[in-house]
Amino acid sequence: MTRLFEVTQRDGAARLGKLSWRDEELTTPRSLESKEELHFLKELTIHKAEIDATVVAAQEKTSVEQIDADVVILAGATRFRDDPRGLTKALLGARKLANPDSALYVPALATPKNVSLLVYAGVDLVDSIMAEVKAREGYFFDADGERRFEEVSRRPCFCDACNGANVTELSFEHRVTLASDHNKKALKAELNKIAENIERGTLRELVEGRCRAAPTLTALLRLLDDEYNYFEQRSPIVRTATLLACSQESLNRPEIRRFGERVINRLQRRDGALLLLPCSARKPYSHSRSHRIILAHLDKLRQYLNEAIITSPIGVVPRSLEITYPASNYDIPVTGKWTCDERERVIGRLSQYLSTNAFESVVAHVSGPCRQICDAAAEPLGINVVHTVNDENILSSASLQRLHAVAQELIDACSPAWRDLRFDYMRDLADFQFGPHASEAIFPENPKIRGFFPTYYASDRGLRLATITGKYQTLALTIEGARRYLRACEGRYCVQIDDFEPKGTVFAIGVLNADPDIRPFDEVIVVNDRVIAVGRALMSGWEMQASKRGGAVALRHVEAR
C-alpha cells in the first residue's frame, strides 16, 4: 500500500501530488535535481526501504498485476527520446500497471520542451539529467525548444543563472556550466507553469502550444490522443476553464468525443421538427446576440421545436446541453472557413444525430459552409433540409420571416405537443450525466420547474428533486431525486462505502465499490446500509476503487436510509 504519495488534484491524466520524502514534503510534478535525491531514490529501489519504489522495465508487455508502490520508475525511459510510439506504449503501460496513487517517475528524459506532455500523460516525477546532458552537448533550453550555443547571438535569458553573462564571449566550459544551471531552472519554471495549468484545468492548452513547433512532440500528442479510453477515464466531466480548440489536435480532445457520444447514446429520442442553428462566439449560445434575435423572432413557436446548434469542434449541441461543458465554454479561431477535418467530423456527428432521432422535418437557419454541412449530413439519410437563409445574413429580416413562416407551417402540419423548455434542460442533463432513462426515473411527467436560466430546479408535489448548480452547471440530485434514480438504476453512479456515517468528504480508503463510469466532478450517490448521500466525485470511479488515499466524494447532503 502506498503511504507516502497522495494525489491532491487532477486534470485528465495529469496530477498534482504530495510526496513525503526524507522529512520534507515534495509537491509533484517535480524534477529531482541533486545527485543526492537521485541516489536516495535509487537506494530505495534496491533496498525496498521507506518508500517502496519499484522499477518497471519499459517492456512492450506490461500486463502483470498492479504495482502497489509509492514510486514506480519507468526504467530506461531515455531510449524513447525520439520514439513517440514506444514512449506512448511505455508511459501508458506503466501508468496502468502502477496503482493510481503511485507516483510515476520517468528518469533521464524530461526537458523543458517535452515535460508538459509527460505530465499530461500521467508522469509525476522527472529529473534534470537530460537538461544537464543537453547543456554539455551545447544546448540552451527553454520551453520553446533548444538552441546551440553558436546560435545564441543575444543574451538568451534573464534568469539568475544567465544574469549579466555575455554568453557569446564565454569559453565552452563556462557556457556549459551556465547552460546547465539555466536548463535546470528552465525545467523548474516549466514545471511550475504546468502545476498552475493543472490547477486551472488548462494543461491541454499548454501542451498543444508546446508541441506546435516540435514534430516528435506533436506525434506524441496524436498518439496519446489515440488512447481515448485512457484519457477519457481520467477526464473531468466539467471544467471552469474555457476549452480552446486552436489546433487540429484539439478536435481529438477526449471531452469532445465523449460529449458527442453521450448526445447519441444517452439522450432520449426526439421527434417532431428540428431547427439547426449556427454557433455563436458567446456562450451559452442563447445569450449571444444572434441567438437572442432568432429566438425572440420565433417566440412561442420554440416550445414546439427541437433546437440544435452546429459547431466545430463539438459537432451537434442540442439546445438543452448548451449549458454544460464543453459546449458551455469553448472557443475556436473563427475565420468563416472550415477545414476538411472539421467539416467531416461535424457532418459525421450531425448524420448520427439525425439518424438516432426521428425528426419528421429539419429546418436549417444557417448560412455559408454550414449550409453545405447540413445537406451533406442529411442527404444520404433521405432527409430533406428546409433552408431558411439564402444568400443573406442569418439575421436579415427576410430570412427571419422565412424561418417563422416555415416553422409555423411545420407545426401546423404535425401539431407537436407543447413543452416546457426549462424542463428540456433538466431532462437532457439528467440523461447526459446519469445515463439513458435517468430522467424518466428521476422526474415525473410534468415536474414543477422554477428558477432562472440556467439554475433551474425541479420538484414534484413539493419535494425538490434536482437543481442545476451554479458553478459547473451540472444537475445535482437531492436525496429524494437520488432515491428515485436508485430505484430504477441501482448501482449506476453509485459509491458504496463502508459502514460509517460520512461527513464532508468521503475518502478513497472508505470506498468499497464505485461505478467505474464515474468521472471527476460527476454528481454521484453515496450509499451504505445506514445512509444515502449525494455529492460530487473528486476522482474517477475506478480510481476510488483502486486508491487508498485522497478524497473521493465531496458530499452535499446526507440522510438516513
Add this chain to the structure above:
Amino acid sequence: MKKQYEARRHLPRKSARDTSGRRAQSSERFAWAGWDLLNSNVVPSLTVILTTKGCSWARRDGCTMCGYTIDSNPDARGSDIQKQFHEVLAHYGKEFKIIKIFTSGSFLDQDEMPIDARDAILSELKGMPKVIVESRPEFVTPEICADITRTNEHIEVAIGLETSNDYIRNNYVNKGFSFRDFVSASEAAHANSFTVKAYLLLKPPFLTEREALEDALQSVRDAAPHADTLSLNLCNVQKGTLVETLWKKGLYRPPWLWSAVEVLRRTQETATVICDPIGGGRRRGPHNCGKCDREVVAEIKDFSLSQNSASFTASCTDQMLWEFVLEFEEFSYGAPLVP
C-alpha cells in the same frame, strides 16, 4: 551528416580483433598484414582468419556480444582449413615476426580444428618468433599444450577472459567459464613455456559506462599476474547478437573511446595493455561525439605500440559530457544517456 551516414553502414562482418591494415580477401578467407609489439619492438605481423565449423561454445550457447559465428562453415574439414592457410601463405609469404591464426573459435579445440590440420599449420610456422592462436580455456590443458610444444615452441595462446568478474562474465557475457578456469589454462600454458594473452571486454551489456570502466580496471589488475599481454577489446555491436538487440532498443551503447583511454592510461604501470578500437568512431563501435573520434582512435593505436601514455594528447568538448555520463548514467535505470 557524416555521422548519420556512417550509422547506416555496418561494421565489416569479419573484423580484425587485433590490428587492421591491408586486407586481402578471397572467397572464404581473410588475412591482413600489420604491426605489433614483440618484446617491446614493433614488428610486422600477419593475421590469418580461418573458416572452421565455428566456436564450440557458440554452437551450444554463445556469448552475448559475439557475432563471429555467422562466418563459420559447418562442413569445414581439416583439409579445407589447411588449404585456406596455404593460400594465405602463398599470397603473403612468411616475412613476418608474428603470425596470428584466428578461427573465430578455439584453435586448440580438436573438434573444431582437427589435429592433423593443427599440427601441419604449426609445424609449417616453425621458427616464427611468435605464433598467436586463440582458444577457450577448457582446451588449454596440460596435455594439449604439451602436445603442441612438440610441433612449435613459440606459441602465444590468447584467451577471451573478458572480465575477471565471474558474475559479469557469466550473466552479462554468458561466457560459461570462471576466472579459476582461466587461471588454470594460463598455468598450463606457462608450464609449457607458451605466452598468454588475455582479452578483456570493455563494456559488456547491462553495465553503465562507469561500471564498465571500473570492471575493466579491476580486470586488468586481476588478470595481469596470469597473462603476458592484455588486449582491451572495446565492445562493438555485431550482427545477430544480444548486444545488437539491446542496441537497437536503445538499451546499449558501445563504450566511449575516452573510457578506453582512461583504462589504458591508468593501467600503464600495471601491465602491457594493447587495444585496437574496432569500428572506432562508428555508431556500432566505440565512439565519442563524432568530432574527436578519429584522433582518439589513432592515439589508442599509437599507444598500443608505444605503451607510452604521452600518446594521449587529444582533448575535446565532449569530455565534460563523458564525465557527466560516468557520474549519472546509473540513474537512467538501463538506458545510455547519450546515443
